[in-house]
Amino acid sequence: MTGFWIELRRSPLRWWSIPLAAAALSMVLWTGGSWNDSWPKASAALTRANLPLMIAALGLTAQRVSGIHRSRNECLPTARSRAWTELTSLAADVTWLLAVHLTVTGVVWAMMWGQGAPSGPWLEYPLFGMCGVVFAAALGHALGRLLPGRFTGFLAAIAGYVLFLVVFPSGESPLTATVSYQAIDVRLSGAHLGWRVALTAAAVIVAASSVYLVTRDRRRPVIALLPAMAALVGMAAMPSGSESPLVQPREATGRVCTGTESGSEVCVWPEHAHRLSEVITAATRVSQAAVGVLPPVDAYSEHGLERGGVAGFTLDHGSGDLLATLAGEHVDRSIPFCAEWKDEQWVAHSSLRLWLDARSRGRDSLPGYGYQSFGSDIDYRSQVEETLTRPDDEQLQQARTWVETTRAVTC
């Protein structure tokens, strides 16, 4: 351990950890909108700290190791093997970087616990972040050892930008820097996390063995090439691309439900239990807007909890989206989709959803965002917009017409 403590004290990352902590904390707290709504959002926000940490890990570790090489310090006689010495050096650098990551994690968790957010932290997200930092540091260490020079740190940092912003696109590769998309109904893919851990372990072995690739001992390089080959093969074989997203639908193991005044039940994920009152208010507005057109529904469920995870309201995208998805949920539960519907039914169904959304917002014009059309290419928005300008009685009459049109074809 003595060697480790010595390396820990002489690592320049000791001083860089202070500005890095400030940068990482800024990325979590002051970018990306509201991150403290729920533990899933806070967990994903933590990964935003990874990008500065990973690029810095790559560049600064490469610079440090190339500096050691240039000073010929690696030739010092030691009782340990050279790989062990390399590991000790890498461990010291990684310790400072992980200290930054864990500090940011601790601050975020403390803030979440402080505001009494229900449920608890998702531990695989800090693991995801720590793996990324270790991977980048190991890669930088290997680069610094293999290509020592005054440009090494700079070129490694440039490589970091290219790798983590362009080559490993956010949301599609196990080696990406951040989890860009996080809704409550998805969670980090176990397969991607497994690949990330495995490739990180391979990168650490490559960093430890890279010293043998620059040695004059001709017997070693062939063996030392094996971890590098394994890492390259692993990177080529890892799941990546738009068909293999970094997050996957989450299994619903629990829910928190309560009843509304109209007798409907509202269910949300356990992490959103503190936002039930917000949903009840919105659900009441939607059910009141539907009076005289559609019957009250038995239940409203948050996205991912029911019906194969493809329907339900969402709480992650603001109050307007909550009303829109609740209106859609109300219409979909009252008039289930039918595969035999023609354009006429699809248009009526979509018009009803849009009209109910606008009515529940108390508007006499369309909500200001693009509305998705289901099953038909016909633009129905102008008719809905025109309907919203009429007196209430005529609006209800038109809405009932839409209901009759959709119910004319049943499955």
Next chain:
Amino acid sequence: MLNRVRNVSIPLPAPLRRHLWSHSAPLAAAVLAVCAAALAWWGDTVVTLPNLSGGAAIPVEASDCLPVAIAAVVLLSTSDALGGFSEHAARSRRRILAIHLAGAVTVASVLTCLSLLVGGAADQISPALRNLLMGTGLAALGAALLGVRSSWIVPLALATPALTVGNPARTSWWQWPTAPTDTFSWTLALLACATGITTLLLRTARYRNVLC
């Protein structure tokens, strides 16, 4: 080492030849050439980067970023492999550094313009030169504060927010690599360049006191 220097047959004055050799100029030139080739090849390429702030993806032109890298190479080229030896040189280090920087910035500017002309992205010359000056100033400031070997950290760190959390629809002053070229952005770049280089020159001792 000295024999190798003497054997080099470059048609340059001996002091300049020795200066370039001691500063590993061929390596710096090679890195610069790679950057210039990339600028010629991808000068008009737009890369869409993920926006970590959750907004719209950030379109970034390679001609906005590569000059910053070239600026970092310019500053890195000022370090020599002679360590403390050069501190006892016969001529003022400050003067040598000023001449080196002037030459390197000129070469970098010409290379940047030529690369963009060859690559068919002549309309990008103005923002590229602005970013080259801004990057040089920030790198010089980094060299003054952190040392020449770590000088690249400052321009790269200060360019990162524009590439990761910037609003592409409404650029602000801190998004200097991707900001449109106007009088304000040029003033900022010239100011940064002048401040950085002046600070570096003032920070560099003219002569090291050999008696210390």
